[in-house]
Amino acid sequence: MFPKLVLGSCLLVLTFALQQLSVSAQEAGTNKAQGPNYKVEVLSVTTKSTPQNKVVYLVTYSYEFKGRTSVYVNALGTVPAKGKFSYMSFEPSLEFRESASGPIIVNLPLEETIIGMGSDSTDLPKESEFPQAFRSDRWTPLATFPEAAVKVIQKYFPSGYAARQNGPVNYYITTYRNLPVQNRQLRSQVAVIVSQPYDTSGNSFRYRVQFIARDRPRLSNDWRYGDDRDQETITTAETFINQLVTELGGQR
Amino acid sequence: MTVTRARVILVGIFLVSLVIQVGVVVATYVEGAIAAKDLSSLLPKLLAIYSVHLAVIFGGIFAQIRATKQVNVQPMPFWIATVVAALWNLLLLWRSVAFGVAGFNVNIEDSVSSFSTYLDDASKASSFLVVGALAFFFTKRN
Numbered sequence: 001m002f003p004k005l006v007l008g009s010c011l012l013v014l015t016f017a018l019q020q021l022s023v024s025a026q027e028a029g030t031n032k033a034q035g036p037n038y039k040v041e042v043l044s045v046t047t048k049s050t051p052q053n054k055v056v057y058l059v060t061y062s063y064e065f066k067g068r069t070s071v072y073v074n075a076l077g078t079v080p081a082k083g084k085f086s087y088m089s090f091e092p093s094l095e096f097r098e099s100a101s102g103p104i105i106v107n108l109p110l111e112e113t114i115i116g117m118g119s120d121s122t123d124l125p126k127e128s129e130f131p132q133a134f135r136s137d138r139w140t141p142l143a144t145f146p147e148a149a150v151k152v153i154q155k156y157f158p159s160g161y162a163a164r165q166n167g168p169v170n171y172y173i174t175t176y177r178n179l180p181v182q183n184r185q186l187r188s189q190v191a192v193i194v195s196q197p198y199d200t201s202g203n204s205f206r207y208r209v210q211f212i213a214r215d216r217p218r219l220s221n222d223w224r225y226g227d228d229r230d231q232e233t234i235t236t237a238e239t240f241i242n243q244l245v246t247e248l249g250g251q252r
Numbered sequence: 253m254t255v256t257r258a259r260v261i262l263v264g265i266f267l268v269s270l271v272i273q274v275g276v277v278v279a280t281y282v283e284g285a286i287a288a289k290d291l292s293s294l295l296p297k298l299l300a301i302y303s304v305h306l307a308v309i310f311g312g313i314f315a316q317i318r319a320t321k322q323v324n325v326q327p328m329p330f331w332i333a334t335v336v337a338a339l340w341n342l343l344l345l346w347r348s349v350a351f352g353v354a355g356f357n358v359n360i361e362d363s364v365s366s367f368s369t370y371l372d373d374a375s376k377a378s379s380f381l382v383v384g385a386l387a388f389f390f391t392k393r394n
Contacts (some may be wrong), residue, residue, distance in 0.1 A: 184358045185284040219285045219355060221365045 033108045038065045040106055042094065046114045048122045056122065056162055057110050060086040061094060070143035071105065072097040075163035077170040077196060078142045085150065087172075088122065088162035100168060123176050124162055125191045125212055129225075134208040135245050139196070139252065141203045146170075148251035149194050149207070156244055157192070171195045179213070179236045188215040188233040189223075190240055194248075209245055213237035258330045259389055262337055263309055269341035270302045273348040280355035290364045297368060301344070301375040305386055312390025325389075333385035340381045343374050 031042035042061040049055055062084040065071050072078050074095040076085065094108045139145050149172060153161050157174040164171045176189040190213045197205030214223040215233040224230075274295060281291040347370050354362035 183284065217285050217287050217290070218358065219280065219351070219362055219364055219367075220287045220290050221363055222287070222289065224287065 031111050033106045037067055040108055044113045045110045047112055050124045056088040056090055058088050059110055072100050075165040075170055077146050079146045080143050088160055090164050130193055130210045130212045134210045136206050136208045137249055138204055138206050145196060152248045169195050181232050181236050183232055185218045186215055186230055187218055190237045211241050253325055253330060255325050258325050265337045265341055266305055269345050273298050276348045276352035280352055283355050285355035286364055297371055305382060308386045309390050333389060336381045336385055340378050343378050
């Protein structure tokens, strides 16, 4: 009788201890990944929805990979081995690779840290809405581009941008921002896509900048695109893009 | 007061109100505060709102246009009809004027959708105010 009681108590304690251990391990792993040579910490994750009812993850994270000069992050591209980024991601996980086609170092599923109310929407244009025309320039070296592009994007688009990967090309798609126009009855906006890499040659590649401008009269609810837009919107958007492209080129 | 005079006053209330509202919407478009697409949706909406009442009014007028006999109306029904007709029109008119003011003053926020929704809701909910009065005055035999 006594040994059975002792054995039963031991099993109960062991089960409880294992449960606690499992919970602690899960807590430690939530939005964090750590290894002998790396540390990734997701600081915040919030879900938002686009006008097309797609879910995007507004994620802020920091990372460090020792013994490397660069790593490859899905949708963002080749980045320095240590850094911090904040953007909207279409992917539910964060993936770090040795290079664009190299092995995965760490894959971290994103778990929401701030639960939204479900109606938090972000006005993110679709890639297909952008005109095909683009401006292009060459960049060297590979790893410095995302940081430089993000710096310029965040300066002009404080509402943020989304990062998406389509095959070997990474797209940074901004939300719309207002354009300063003279006509007080006009509301004009612009959004930008920066994509890379194209025509890669060694450590050098080309990047592209595309933009979409739209406007509406002040009391109107519907945005106008294409030929319906006011000429002032088109002119102001082009001036703005010239400034952005010049500033991006100056980051080299 | 004769029925004809009472009818003229009631027709005047509706027509003046409609003309002011159409004028406000057109002026807002000319000012550049709304798009051509909005103009083409708001003008038919205003006409549709007034179409039922104006159909009763003009139907009554043309049906009895040859009548020459002068018939007096009781003051009480006439004043009630005038007040409810004015009230119904004011319910729409104030919002149209507010929309027009917002069109010219960039510090006032408004939108085509909220104006359009108001016109729909207010006209539907308040049409009971004038239907009876118009039917009484414009289908009444001289």
